[in-house]
Amino acid sequence: MKQAAEVVVIGGGHAGVEAACASARIGVPTVLVTMSRDDLGKMSCNPAIGGIGKGHLVREIDALGGVMSHAADYAGIQFRLLNRSKGPAVQGPRAQSDRVRYADFVQSHVANQANLIVVEGEVIDLQIEAGRATGVCLGDGSIVSAEAIVLTAGTFLRGIVHIGDKNYSGGRFNDSASTRLAKRLAELKLPQGRLKTGTPPRLLGTTIDWDALEKQPGDEDPVFLSSTTSTLQCRQVDCGLTETNSKTHDIIQRNLSRSAMYGGQIGGKGPRYCPSIEDKIVRFADKASHQIFLEPEGLTSNIVYPNGISTSLPQDVQADYVRSIRGLEKAVVTQPGYAIEYDYFDPRSLNAYLELPEISGLYFAGQINGTTGYEEAAAQGLVAGANAALKVSQGTTLSFERQQSYIGVMIDDLTIRGVQEPYRMFTSRAEFRLYLRADNADQRLTAIGREAGLVGDAQWEAFQTKMTRLSRARAEMQDLKVSSRELADTGAILNPDGPNRSVFEALGLRGVTMEGLETLAPSFSKFDLATQRQLYNEALYAPYMERQAKDLAALQRDDGISIPNDLSFMDIEGLSNELKEKLSKARPANISQAGRVEGMTPAALTLLLAKVRGQERRKAS
Numbered sequence: 001m002k003q004a005a006e007v008v009v010i011g012g013g014h015a016g017v018e019a020a021c022a023s024a025r026i027g028v029p030t031v032l033v034t035m036s037r038d039d040l041g042k043m044s045c046n047p048a049i050g051g052i053g054k055g056h057l058v059r060e061i062d063a064l065g066g067v068m069s070h071a072a073d074y075a076g077i078q079f080r081l082l083n084r085s086k087g088p089a090v091q092g093p094r095a096q097s098d099r100v101r102y103a104d105f106v107q108s109h110v111a112n113q114a115n116l117i118v119v120e121g122e123v124i125d126l127q128i129e130a131g132r133a134t135g136v137c138l139g140d141g142s143i144v145s146a147e148a149i150v151l152t153a154g155t156f157l158r159g160i161v162h163i164g165d166k167n168y169s170g171g172r173f174n175d176s177a178s179t180r181l182a183k184r185l186a187e188l189k190l191p192q193g194r195l196k197t198g199t200p201p202r203l204l205g206t207t208i209d210w211d212a213l214e215k216q217p218g219d220e221d222p223v224f225l226s227s228t229t230s231t232l233q234c235r236q237v238d239c240g241l242t243e244t245n246s247k248t249h250d251i252i253q254r255n256l257s258r259s260a261m262y263g264g265q266i267g268g269k270g271p272r273y274c275p276s277i278e279d280k281i282v283r284f285a286d287k288a289s290h291q292i293f294l295e296p297e298g299l300t301s302n303i304v305y306p307n308g309i310s311t312s313l314p315q316d317v318q319a320d321y322v323r324s325i326r327g328l329e330k331a332v333v334t335q336p337g338y339a340i341e342y343d344y345f346d347p348r349s350l351n352a353y354l355e356l357p358e359i360s361g362l363y364f365a366g367q368i369n370g371t372t373g374y375e376e377a378a379a380q381g382l383v384a385g386a387n388a389a390l391k392v393s394q395g396t397t398l399s400f401e402r403q404q405s406y407i408g409v410m411i412d413d414l415t416i417r418g419v420q421e422p423y424r425m426f427t428s429r430a431e432f433r434l435y436l437r438a439d440n441a442d443q444r445l446t447a448i449g450r451e452a453g454l455v456g457d458a459q460w461e462a463f464q465t466k467m468t469r470l471s472r473a474r475a476e477m478q479d480l481k482v483s484s485r486e487l488a489d490t491g492a493i494l495n496p497d498g499p500n501r502s503v504f505e506a507l508g509l510r511g512v513t514m515e516g517l518e519t520l521a522p523s524f525s526k527f528d529l530a531t532q533r534q535l536y537n538e539a540l541y542a543p544y545m546e547r548q549a550k551d552l553a554a555l556q557r558d559d560g561i562s563i564p565n566d567l568s569f570m571d572i573e574g575l576s577n578e579l580k581e582k583l584s585k586a587r588p589a590n591i592s593q594a595g596r597v598e599g600m601t602p603a604a605l606t607l608l609l610a611k612v613r614g615q616e617r618r619k620a621s
Contacts, residue, residue: 003031003119003142003143003144003145004029004144004145004146005029005030005031005117005144005145005146006028006029006030006146006147006148006389006392006393007020007023007028007029007030007031007146007147007148007149007150007385007388007389007392008030008031008032008033008135008136008144008146008148008149008150009023009030009031009032009033009149009150009152009385010033010123010136010149010150010151010152010153010181011033011034011151011152011153011154011156011366012032012033012034012035012036012037012039012040012118013039013042013044013152013154013366013377014068014366014374014375014377014378014381015152015154015365015366015367015377015378015380015381015384016032016034016150016152016365016366016381017032017040017041017067017106017110017378017381018061018066018067018068018378018379018381018382018385019150019152019363019365019381019382019384019385019388020032020110020113020116020150020385021066021067021109021110021113021116021385022064022065022066022381022382022385022386022389022454023115023116023150023385023386023388023389024113024114024115024116024389025065025113025115025453025454025456026386026389026390026393026452026453026454027115027389027393027453028115028388028389028392028393029115029117030115030116030117030385030389031116031117031118031119031144031146032110032116032117032118032119033118033119033120033121033123033136033138033144034118034119034120035120035121035122035175035176036120037107037118037120038103038107039175040103040106040107040110040118041071041102041103041104041105041106041107042099042103043097043099043102043103043374044172044173044199045197045199045374046199046295046305046307047096047097047098047099047102047295047296047297047298047305048094048095048096048097048295048307049068049071049072049094049095049097049102049225049374049375050072050092050093050094050095050225050375051082051092051094051375052082052083052090052091052092052426052427053092053406053424053425053426053427053429054092054094054373054374054375054376054424054425055082055092055093055094055225055375055438056092056406056425056427056436056437056438056441057375057376057378057379057406057407057410057425058072058093058225058375058378059093059225059227059438059439059441059442060379060405060406060407060441060444060445061375061378061379061382062225062226062227062228062441062442063227063441063442063444063445063446063449064382064386064445064446064448064449064452064454064455065449065454065455065456065459066378066382066454067106067109067378068225068374068375068378069224069225069226069229070105070109070225070226070228070229071097071102071105071106071109072095072097072102072225072226073095073224073225073226073229073233074101074102074105074233074234075095075097075098075099075101075102075105075234076095076096076097076098076222076224076225076232076233076234077096077097077098077234077235077236077237077296077298077299078095078096078217078218078236078237078238078239079093079094079095079096079218079219079222079223079224079232079236080093080094080096080218080219081093081094081219081223082094084219087540087541088437088438088439088537088540088541089427089433089434089436089437089541090427090433091437091438091439092427092438093223093224093225093438095224095225096218096237096239096295096296097298098234098297098298098299098300098301099297099298099301100298100300100301101234101298101299119138119144121138121139121140121142122138122139122178122180122181123136123137123138123139123178123181124137124138124139124180124181124184125137125180125181125184126149126181126184126185126362127143127145128359128362131358131359131360132359132360132361133146133147133148133149133359133360133361133362134146134147134361135149136149139180146361147361147391147392148361148362148363148388148389148391148392149361149362149363149388150363150364150365150381150384150385150388151362151363151364151365151368152364152365152366152368152377152381152384153178153181153366153367153368154171154172154342154366154367154368154377155171155172155197155340155342155367156171156172156175156176156177156178156342157177157178157181157182157185157342157343157344157368158177158178158179158182158342158343159171159172159177159178159340159341159342160177160340160341160342161173161338161339161340162260162261162312162338162339162340162341163260163312163313163314163315163336163337163338163339164258164259164260164312164313164314164315164317165258165260165314166314167260170340171340171342172340173199173335173338177342182343185343185345188359190345190346190349190356191345191346191348191349192343192344192345192346193343193344193346193370194341194342194343194344195341195342195344195367195370195421195422196261196339196340196341196342197274197339197340197367197372197422198276198310198311198312198337198338198339198340199310199337199338199340200277200305200306200307200308200309200310200311200337201306201309201311201318201319201322201333201334201335201336201337202297202303202304202305202306202333202334202335203294203303203304203305203306203322203328203331203332203333203334204302204303204304204331204332204333204334205296205301205302205303205304206302207330207331207332208240208294208304208327208328208331209327209328209329209330210240210327212242212326212327213240213241213242213294213326213327214240214241214242215238215239215240215241216238216239216240216241216293217236217238218236218237218238221529227441227442227463227466228459228462234299235299237296237299239293239294239295239296240293240294240304240327241291241292241293241294242291242292242294242325242326242327242328243289243290243291243292243325243326244277244289244290244292244309244321244324244325245288245289245324245325245326246288247324248321248324248325249281251317251320251321251324252277252278252281252313252317252321253281255313255314255317256278256281256282258313258314258317259276259278259311259312259313260312260313260339261276261278261279261312261339262278262282274310274372274424275310276310276311276312276339277290277308277309277310277311277313277321278311278312278313290308290309291308292306292307292308292309292325293306293307293308294306294307294327295307303334306322306328309321309322309337310337310339311337311338311339312337312338312339313337315333315336318333318336318337319333342367343368344367344368344369344370344419345364345368345369345370346370346418346419347364347369347370347414347415347418347419348414348415348416348417348418348585348586350363350364350369350414350415351415351587351589352399352400352411352412352415352589353383353384353387353391353397353398353399354369354380354383354384354387354411354415355384355387355388355391357587361388361391361392363384363385363387363388364384365377365380365381365383365384365385366380366381367422369414369419369423370414370418370419370422370423371410371414371419371422371423371424372422372423372424373424373425375425376410376423376424376425379406379407379410380410380411382407382454383398383400383407383411386398386452386454389453390452390453398448398452399411402430402431402432402592403431403432403435404436404444404445405436405441405444405445406425406429406430406436409425409429409430409436410423410425410429412593412596413429413596415586416586416588416593416596416597417596417597417598418598432548434541434544434545434548435541435545435548437537439533439534439537440534440537440538442463442466443467446459446460446463466530469527469528469531470531470534470535473527473531473535474504474535474538476523477502477503477504477507477521477524477535478502478503478504478505479502480502480503480521480523481500481501481502481503482500482501482502482503482506482520482521483500484496484497484498484499484500484501485497486520487501487506487509487512487520490512490516490517490519490520491511491512491513491516492506492509492510492511492512492516493509493510493511494509494510503517503520503521503524504535504538504539504542505539505542506520506539507535507536507539507540508539508540508541508542508543514532514533514536560590560591560592561590561591561609561612561613562589562590562612563588563589563590563591563593563594563608563612564612564615564616565587567611567612567615569583569584569608570584571611572607572608572611573607574604574607575604575607575608576599576604578599579597579599579600579604582597582598582599583597583608591605591608591609591612594608
């Protein structure tokens with residue numbers, strides 16, 4: 001049997017769903033190939049979306065018309081704004097999710113997405129003709145022809161599940177690995193490696209002594225993942241807090257040799273910022289305990305996810321160390337924790353659109369690029385799917401700059417610097433994080449998404465209404481003046497004999513709260529809470545944003561200079577051979593990207609800039 005589409009997406013995980021839906025929203029006939037429809041929207045690890053850095057990515061996905069934010073809000077059983085006590089730039093929205101509701105939302109959304117067809121099957125081969133992707137072959141012998149392919153294989157490429165000294169081929173627990181496709185990809189001779197990730201044992205909630213645990217409730221004023229969500233859609237629940245202890249650590253220490261990681265069975269490198277419990281015991285030997293968050297997996301589920309004790313120890317050891325923990329003395333393990341090792345491809349082989357330059361129309365997104373996490377995968381999927389659709393339908397591209405979005409930071413990091421371990425997004429990775437806030441993601445990206453065809457009419461109209469409301473509120477608060485004496489009386493830290501200020505300027509002063517300001521400017525209270533918060537955030541960072549804008553302009557004067565595609569880095573005198581090879585491999589598109597290649601120095605950058613300008617002069621003459 002033969003089918004035809006313009007874009008084929010391989011894999012129904014978070015990257016695959018966003019890629020397929022993005023392509024279809026642009027109006028391109030798209031086929032999503034997955035092993036099972038029931039796996040669409042499956043949360044294979046922790047039942048949560050967002051967090052610090054990750055929540056920024058989800059807000060950007062939302063601003064571009066994506067699926068993840070809406071699924072998270074629909075399934076959210078606890079919402080927390082992480083880093084609430086810190087500045088808005090590093091605050092990250094997070095939603096604890098009901099696994100079943102999350103998957104139901106995603107599956108329903110995919111089923112109702114125009115221009116999108118789901119095909120169940122295993123992709124075993126890629127059709128590549130004359131250096132361009134032309135389709136995929138399935139295990140049942142059928143073929144789906146296409147002009148572009150987006151590969152989102154997750155952890156399935158030659159995946160191996162490890163539990164102690166036992167292991168088996170699998171893409172995740174109880175799911176088969178993709179070995180034939182992995183073999184076909186190896187024939188492409190792309191640089192690749194092995195990485196690993198892990199998950200904790202699942203616990204039966206009815207066997208946990210919840211009364212012995214500290215409760216962690218959600219926020220009373222929830223901050224949602226989508227800018228269009230206004231109300232809770234689920235009953236809210238508490239999580240539980242406990243911690244490991246010396247007995248727990250002793251059990252793990254005695255059995256390290258039985259761990260797949262420490263017993264030598266795993267060669268792939270794991271995520272440094274989400275270590276296994278074995279890693280924690282070894283790397284932080286002086287630490288007396290490690291916190292564990294007991295996260296219910298849903299409103300109708302008795303299963304609990306103990307966030308903080310990922311492991312590859314044998315099942316009997318897992319049961320022992322779990323029962324050494326306060327509140328878990330009688331806990332029943334319903335599914336063992338495990339580590340999974342899988343193939344990834346060096347993302348430096350990709351361009352900024354996540355396409356392989358050597359094979360036109362072939363895009364990679366998600367964990368296959370060396371990342372970890374639902375959010376990082378989904379963001380890449382959206383970029384790859386959108387670019388695949390734009391290329392085949394319009395011959396155009398969609399890229400994101402570091403200064404513009406966390407999506408841009410991530411893709412630039414991946415394609416220029418590569419990965420040595422599973423890549424996770426943090427706010428510290430962004431040079432302009434005061435501007436790249438979660439609260440203004442729609443202001444930064446929705447217009448771009450609309451132009452690309454990713455943002456529908458309803459979202460666009462809601463965005464325009466919001467911006468009109470915000471613009472009016474900002475103008476009114478900039479025109480309304482208050483005295484320094486009045487501000488000091490409400491708690492503002494300033495010279496009470498100073499000049500009058502606008503209400504907007506006053507919002508950015510230390511000691512000023514929105515509540516306190518309402519006493520001086522009652523009209524401020526007429527604005528909705530979302531508008532008030534937005535004005536507060538803008539005012540807080542206004543003095544820094546002006547300085548940052550100047551820094552950015554200075555940076556872009558040279559950084560924006562393009563590097564010709566035909567420039568030979570090997571011919572630049574004065575560069576080390578190692579740096580020549582790195583530049584040749586990375587193929588940076590401009591001076592800014594070249595500056596982030598590992599090992600690049602100011603002196604080397606000067607040589608490169610001189611070479612580029614010299615070549616430009618020769619072409620001009």
